[in-house]
Amino acid sequence: MQPIDPSDFRLTVAPMMDWTDRHCRYFHRLLSPHARLYTEMVTSAALVRGQQLRLLEHSQQEHPVALQLGGSDARELATAARYGADAGYDEINLNVGCPSDRVQSGRFGACLMYEPALVGDCVKAMRDAVDVPVTVKCRIGVDDQDDYADLQHFTETMLGAGVEVLVVHARKAWLKGLSPKENREIPPLDYQRVYRLKREFPQLTVVINGGISTVEEVQAQLGHVDGVMLGRAAYHDPYLLAQVEAALYGEPLPERAHMLQRMRPYIEAELARGAALKHISRHLLGLYQGQPGARGFRRTLSEGAHLPGAGWGLVEQALAPQRVAA
Incomplete structure (x- = not known):
């Protein structure tokens, strides 16, 4: 043991x-x-x-x-x-x-x-x-x-x-x-x-x-x-x-957008394996909890992730207003 x-x-x-x-x-x-x-x-x-x-x-x-x-x-x-x-x-x-x-x-x-x-x-x-x-x-x-x-x-x-x-x-x-x-x-x-x-x-x-x-x-x-x-x-x-x-x-506090970008290789690999974006993106919805634009971020992912062909581009679309807000 x-x-x-x-x-x-x-x-x-x-x-x-x-x-x-x-x-x-x-x-x-x-x-x-x-x-x-x-x-x-x-x-x-x-x-x-x-x-x-x-x-x-x-x-x-x-x-x-x-x-x-x-x-x-x-x-x-x-x-x-x-x-x-x-x-x-x-x-x-x-x-x-x-x-x-x-x-x-x-x-x-x-x-x-x-x-x-x-x-x-x-x-x-x-x-x-x-x-x-x-x-x-x-x-x-x-x-x-x-x-x-x-x-x-x-x-x-x-x-x-x-x-x-x-x-x-x-x-x-x-x-x-x-x-x-x-x-x-x-x-x-x-x-x-x-x-x-x-x-x-x-x-x-x-x-x-x-x-x-x-x-x-x-x-x-x-x-x-x-x-x-x-x-x-x-x-x-x-x-x-x-x-x-x-x-x-004592780890440096990363930016939320940086954490999301680090998910890209994983998301793209999983999509290539046949996974649906909605099964991954649902876990990302709270990333901007309490931040300006959080509702729009959630809405973009929630409404688009289940659509046929949804991929990393949708995540980028959800992230774009957050970059502006930051």
Whole structure:
């Protein structure tokens, strides 16, 4: 098993269904050379029973990049983890945080916080199968798990299974009655519970997730935990990644237009492979968030990217007013 360096987890970008596909991750890597990136959740069943190994496709430029798996069958997860490691992923992460009904019906995601022993068995099987780190992403609790003792017991079980990195979304998940969107907003954040976890388990690399949306908030969180995982904020305002990169690692802050131009070789290569521009450009829409002309930039890409023959010229068209504004 490769040794864990907590500094590798200082800045990470959350796995987000329908968002953090390979095109998104390539763009995020340009914005942040140091961030650890995560795939959308891939079910172990899709890889093992469905043999949908195309879901593991990624670019070498994405590294370090982790594969997030969903499942609860230890043997199947071990096989899926092996597929991921063989495909070159730097980490395998187990989803114990997603609250959606579809995920619950498959007996994975946040409902597994009720079954820490099962999660431990799954983690151990995965660790025995691969040499890359196996990590867990969880919530601070689910439903009526209001006591810190529940999270404490879950963490102790993870440590016993060999987990060295725990990513904690600092909200409880309600498994019934709230949509996944509401589960990201309604249950109150409890950062203090995650801080306590780090204090009581100093040997554990703890990464905090949930509601963090500015450079200043990232820096403040790093005074309490080992790493920060950015989610929706990094997607809707991807330039935030470049700003955090500059603050944490001293990288020069690039111009937005320069970042977009650096996407050109990738976009043109993907279009030549048969990809549609709309599948790539949707991840670029927030680049000018909060800037003059942002609405026009989004509109040009949104309205034109789905048209037949849409290519790099459309991106240049969207970018032209931004150059004038700059």
